[in-house]
Amino acid sequence: MYKHDVLIIGAGLAGLRAAVEATRLGLDVAVISKVHPVRSHSNAAQGGINAPLTDRGDDWEGHALDTIKGSDYLADQDAVEIMSSEAGDAVIELERMGVIFSRGEDGRLGTRRFGGQLVARTFFVGAITGSAILHVLYEQALKHGLNVYEEWFVTDLIIEDGRCVGVVALDIKTGTLHSIWAKTVIMAAGGAGRVFEPSTNAIICTGDGLALAWRAGVPMMDMEMVQYHPTTLARTGILLSEAARGEGAHLLNSEGDRFMLKYAPQYEELASRDVVSRSEQTEINEGRGIDGNVLLDLRHLGREFIEDRLGYLQEVAVEFLGIDLAEQPVPVRPGVHYIMGGIKTDVDGATVVPGLYAAGECANVSVHGANRLGANSLLDTVVFGRRSAVHAAEYIKSVDAGSGSDEHLNATKARIQSLMDREPNENWAAVRNYMANEMTKGIGVFRDQASMEGAKAAIRNVNERMPNIAIQNKGKVFNTDLIFSLEMEFMADVGNAIVHSALTRKESRGAHFRTDITERDDENWLKHTLAYHDPDNEDGVRVETSPVTITKWEPVKRVY
Amino acid sequence: MNSKLKVSRFDPETMGSGQRRWDEFEMDLHPSATVLDALIQIREEVDGTLALRCACRASICGSCGMRVNGEAKLVCKTRIADVTEEGTTIVIEPMGNHGIIKDLVVSLDPFFDKVRQVDPYLQPDEEPEQGEFVVNNDSMENLLTAMNCIMCGACVSDCTVLEVDEAFIGPAALAKAWRFVEDPRDDQRDERLKELNEVEGGIWDCTRCFKCVEVCPKDVAPMDRIMEMRDMAIEAGNRNTSGYRHTESFSKSVKKHGRLDEARLAVESAGYTNIPRLIDLAEIGVKSVLKGKMPPIVPHKADENEKITRIFERVESERNT
Incomplete structure (x- = not known):
């Protein structure tokens, strides 16, 4: 039987950082992840990590205020205070573990500017x-001999007497x-x-953790807060980091104007x-776009600078679009990037279900509120x-392990068997693509009652079709058809x-x-939305x- | 555009080890579509049993290493238009030198075992009292070449040494080792070099075929990193290896004769006191003589070989000043 003190679901930065800490505390720790740790999506963060380093003149309260203003005052300020005041130590610790941060002439860590902040x-x-x-956190995991259930997919949390005491999971390689x-x-x-x-x-970013915790009774908080990143590539949606603008790139409309000067006179492109x-x-809606895009212009930064400081952006632009950033502006547009909402936790990561903690993008502490600052x-x-x-x-000092009963495992086995036995009918991909397109239409950069109702109808349609999804692949080994259907x-x-939150x-x-209610309303809405799983309610929500703290x-x- | 793909299939539940089946797919794709776009379309619309790994779609997670037309690539950054012409078929197979789990999915356990073998984590003797390690920025930027490695396995797939010698630590893990050898914050440099110099499958087992440099999708150039570690290992005093003796003998012979003295190279690489190896060589020598392949005992000299000697002397004097 597999048994540990701490089981961490997910091996990105939050999961591995938690694992390293728990291991240092002498506990029996394991990480379970549906992909190898170094394939986790934390990889895709490009531009950097914010930290007010107080030993060189920055103050953490400045960072806290920028974060809170960025959140449009929806972040819980006690949580932001903790994040900002612990940031310096957190980044120094990463450096000491081996991260190769860029440095200044003096050999100490160097910085760049990022959005929503005037301080670099x-x-x-x-x-x-x-x-x-x-990769450095993975190195630390190897150093500590961390147990990793690699390519294991969590299907259910095990809840006994209201406590979370484990998971049921599918070993993808054996089925x-x-x-x-x-x-x-x-x-x-x-x-x-x-x-x-x-x-x-x-x-792989399919909200598994959000849904698992939700079904166990934890509310998802502020789920309407979906971040559209300003610079993504058309068609594929691939990200071009805010670091480009942090290093001085401009945004241009079809008339060649730096339109951000008009919308954010002080912060310009870094609002x-x-x-x-x-x-x-x-700009796009008013006819000053180019095929639904605006232009990100780095030309004035020069080739050497671009290749030194923004090498990966150049790689992406060349490989995926055939555009050389030193020669040509690149068409970009807003694209879904991050979900501020998540499993509600307190400042220690605890949820309302004893034994279940959450951290990282799936969690909502809340430090990002209605809009997260880059980095x-x-x-x-x-x-x-x-x-x-x-x-x-x-927490574990005062609790016993779960029962070890096979009841949960058997229930999952039966559920998956019935999914496998369905006659070919609806394909998961068709349902996913329909839902995802409708969600982007309804819950966009701009939204209104009608668009959101449209997305709600689409979700209802999806839920009606769900029982018809059938698995074409009947094998056991690496059956991604089954995994995707569960996702x-x-x-x-x-x-x-x-x-429903929106x-x-x-x-x-x-x-x-x-667009139908354009003002912020602190009197009535300076509060979080909490979406609970409730089978007795319409749509199960x-x-x-x-209140906001x-x-x-x-x-x-x-104002920016 | 209209494209044809031929995909290697293997199902461990119905086929024996080493067997495979080829499936062909014909499809209409966006002109800038990638090989991964095509495979995803197959998986979603045509054949849900096709197994492959992929995640980020942006060449940073390292999941989607495969062989395309015989060469290891990250398929997310390989555009269809770049690997095919009208009417030709794109051939997609799992990476080489890795065991196949299913279809295009390979086992990376041996790959990561080798990464583990090089103690892939920073080992400073002590940490600064306050703040970060203060080190020169150039020394950090130097490490970025290897930090760009995303562990996709492409270099290992096409490594010609691993094809015949499973013990070779291999290009990816050795590039990882280089990253710590070169890190000024690490205090195990000498120990690392000594180990990489002596261990079976270490830095001297690379044959400099350039394949890893060619196929690496992130320009890590593992072979260059390995060659740098050979120099560093020698400079750090690790000279009791056939690799070092081979290097010395090679250069001595060319300097003196303008040509390679192959017979002496073999003996000197082994070392004059390495009796078991010399006995092996004697056997090879006898066979070579019988087949008329024995290199001359007294080497021929190149025409005007003194000019070559002068080149050597000049380079050596420049290096010493």
């Missing part, structure tokens, strides 16, 4: 910061189901970009992401990944939570911009609200 406090490794940190018991489970399973199309997200994406979409996601993963492990280590169930839950919020705030920054009008 983003630490980086070219345009591969996420990948560089992920066999197993129970893995643990005194505590940390969910670090990443985002859900695949609920939309196109998206910058990897094919918050929601602001820049709306500005771009406005705050990596910070979020390492700060709250570590904290969740520390707290989980305390489709997770994505439908996440989509459901998103549309329809609940009757104001415009951060990424949730309604119940949306409640809860304000410590010392009173909400004011947000």
Whole structure:
């Protein structure tokens, strides 16, 4: 029988950082991931990680305020204070583990500017910061001899007496189901970009962790807050980092104007992401776009600078579009990139289900509120990944392991067998592509009652079709047809939570911009939406609200 | 555009080890579509049993290494138009030198075992009292070549040494080792070099075929990293290897004769006191004589070989100043 003190679902930055911490604390730790750790989507973070380093003149409260303003005052300020004040140590620690951050002439860590901040406090490794940190955390995992269930797919959480005590998981390479018991489970399973199309997200970002926790009774908080990144490539949705603008790139419309000067006179191209994406979409909607895009212009930075500091961007532009950034501007447009919403946790990563913690993109602490600042996601993963492990280590001192019964495993076996036995009918891919396109239409950069109702209808349609999805592949070994069908169930839950949360919020705030209610309404809506799984309610969702924690920054009008 | 793909299939549940089947697919694709786009379309619309790995679609996660027309590539950054012409068929197979799990999915366990073998983590004797390690930025930027490695396995797939010698640590793991040898924050440089110099399958087993440099999708150039470690290992005093003796004998012979003295090279590489190896060589020598392949005992000199000697002397004096 598989049994551990701590089981971490997901091996990206949050999961591996939690694993390293729990291992250091002397616990029996395992990580379970549907892909090898170095394939995790943390790889795709390009531009950097924010940290106010107080030993060189920055102050953490400055970063906290930028984060809170960026969140359009929806972030919980106690959580932001923790993130900002722990950021310096978190980044220094990564450097000491071996991350090759870029440095200044003095041999100390160097920075670049990022959006929503006037101070340059983003630490980086070219345009591969996420990948560089992920590989170093994996090195640390190897150093500590971490147990990894590699290419194992979690199908269910095991809940006994209201506590989370393990998971049921499918070993993808053999097709066999197993129970893995643990005194505590940390969910670090990443985002859900695949609920939309196109998206910058990897094919693996299907909201598994969100849906698993949701079904166990944890609310998803602020799910309407979906970030559209301002610079993604047309057709494929591949990301071009904000680092380009951080290093001085311009955004141009079809008339060659730097339109951001008009929308954000002080921050220009480096306003918050929601602001820049709306500005771009406005230009496009008003006829100053180029085939639905605007232009990102790096030419004035020069070839050497581009290749040195933004090498990966050049690689992507050349390989995928055949555009040399030193010679030609590249067409970009807003694209789904990140989900601010997530499993509601406290500042220690704990959810309402004892024994279940969450960290990283699948969690909502909440430090990003209605709009995340670029380079705050990596910070979020390492700060709250570590904290969740520390707290989980305390928690397990007072609890026993689960029963070890085969009941959960057998229930999952029966469920999957019935899925495998269905007669060929609906194909998961057709359902996914339909849903994802409808979600992008309905829950866009701009949205209104009608568009969101459209997305809700699409999700209903999807849920009607779900029982008809059949598995063409009847084999056991590496049956991705089965995995994708199970992921489709997770994505439908996440989509459901998103549309109901979006329809609940009757104001415009951060990424949730309604063209039919264009103002922020602090009097009625300075609060979080909480979407609960509730089979008795229409569509199986119940949306409640809860207050936002304000410590010392009173909400004011947000101007860039 | 209209494209034809021929895909290698293997199902461990119905086929024996080493067997395979070829499936052909004809499809209409966007002109800038990638090989991965095509495979995903097959998986989603034609044949849900096709197994492959992929995730980021943006050449950063390293999942989708495969052989396209016989050469290892990341299929997410391989455009159909770049690997085919009208009317030709694109051939897609799993990577080489890795065991096949199913269709295009290979086992990377041996790959990561070898990465583990080089102690792939920073080992400083002590950490700074406060803040980060203070080191020169150029020394950090130097490491980026190897940090670009995404562990896709393409170099291992097409490595000609691994094809015949499973013990070779291989290009990816050795590039990873280089990254720590060159890191000024690491205090195990000498120990690492000594180990890589002596261990079976270490830095001297590369045959410099350039294949890993050619196929690496991230310009890591593993072979160059291996050659640099050979130099570093020698400079650090690791001279008791056939690799070092081979290098020395090679250069001594060319300097003196303007030509390679193959007979002496073999003996000197083995080392004059390496009796078991010399006995092996004697056997090879006898066979060579019988087949008329024995190199001359007294080497022929190149015409005007003194000019070559002068080149050597000049390079050596420049290096010493």
